[in-house]
Amino acid sequence: MTTKRKQLGVGAIAGALGLLALLGIFGLITVYSGGYNVAATEDHSAFGRWALSTTMTNSIEARAPADEPPTFTAAMARAGAGEYKAMCQHCHGGPGIDRAGWAKGMLPQPPHLTEAAAHWEPNEIFWILDHGIKSSGMPAFGPSHSDEDLWNLTAFVTGLPGMTQAEYEALGGSNGHDGGHSH
Template sequence: MTEKHKHFGLGTAAGVVGLIVLAGIIGLITVYSGGYNVAATEDHSAFGRWAAATTLKNSIQSRAPTDDPPSFTEAMVEAGAGEYKAMCQHCHGGPGIDRAGWAEGMLPEPPHLTEAAAHWEPNEIYWILDHGIKSSGMPAFGPSHDEEALWNLTAFVTDLPGMTQTDYEAMGSSGHHDDGHEH
């Protein structure tokens, strides 16, 4: 290797390190100055939306249980419907049912699960219900609900994309409430 090539390699490495240090300094200035607007009335930048969505999908896929989910029964879907209507409908809506007006002011906007649930595997839906999603308003139901209740909700959410408004309205009157137990 010639002397010229050694200097070029060292210069390139120093430039890369310098860029990383500069990016870190800009990041710290942004954090400490409050330069990033966290208001829910202002959307993220295109890059911010992409980064958040990509991180969300990859994080959930890498952490979701890999065991086969239980076979979903109509009884599980029905039990999950009651839980969903009590705990989830106000943010996510349902077939033919809009989310609550106040949920329209959330950013990121809660996905309408009649469409969005089709993009998740049952194990991923279960993980989301169990652990929640930071800085999104999606709570972790694992600490307050048993595994059975979470799988019931998963069964119901998995069925949402193909459900009609009539079917949706007919479900969930079995006495389930938001504490994860029958009453």
Template sequence: MKKHPFTVGIVGGIIGTLLIAIVVWLAVAYSGAYNVAATDRHFDAVRWTLETTMRRSVSSRADDVDLPEISEQLIAQGAGYYSESCAHCHGAPGKEPAAWSRGMRPEPPHLVEAATEWTTEEIYWIAENGIKMSGMPAFGPQRGPEEIAAIAAFVSQLPGLSAEDYAALTGGGHGQQGQAATIE
């Protein structure tokens, strides 16, 4: 069987392109040309690639999350855990994140607004598994499924939660659980 020159050219072009891409990738990795300093923002293409990959990965894996019924008590428990472990980086209603967290790249999202972009199952998955190369830790190894479900339930309620309700839920926002505020 005789190979057509056009087919050989296409295959050769594909292989050549892949080899050039690998050489460029290795040159960037080994040369240190890409600045990884947290004080230097990612190039738009890198930021888009990392964010899109993260969102698609979380979305595809969160389908397996099975949450308990979300109750006022679960939300109140989650508020205490959030105040202890999350508010430093993500802020809270009426509370800005710690100044040092603004130096992280990518910058941790302010969940009072950003939580609307995620389902409760996705929030659970993120809290349980963390996000590589972002500073978001995996709470799964340290906290049980009930605690993570409480955090996810609370975070899903953050948008629209007033500073007063947050303070009531957290006992002033200092890591202590307060009285359950009514969540609407």
């Protein structure tokens, strides 16, 4: 009996390794043949969307700074509002403000932060702003902005959920109507 169990165990391992090798070969064929359509006019498959979203979320959660964020002040949010309207509104919109027309052609679609920001911790928002997200259109602002600027922007973004259009328009000067519009 012991020899049969060992043979079954070895057979199962060999089968699993064979399956992994086949998947690897299939993956290489897909990569080198251009078999996966990367056009922004065609959405990912349901599995691809799940895999990318889950990977992104877990990656951000694992890498976001563990330090306690600064205490956000109204002055920080006001300072971050101008930056948001200049750099972020065209892709993410704002309360009562649509994203720019050209940003509607992006896949994955940039999330409306009036809703999506509620699902992220401030440290995670800071990390996203600092490092960006590959293959999503989300740039890394860390190389061109100070931590203070990024925390100001984080303070503003964390306040977006629940913010009214009037409150939004009153902060940070210009509405930044560079393709977006009120509705």
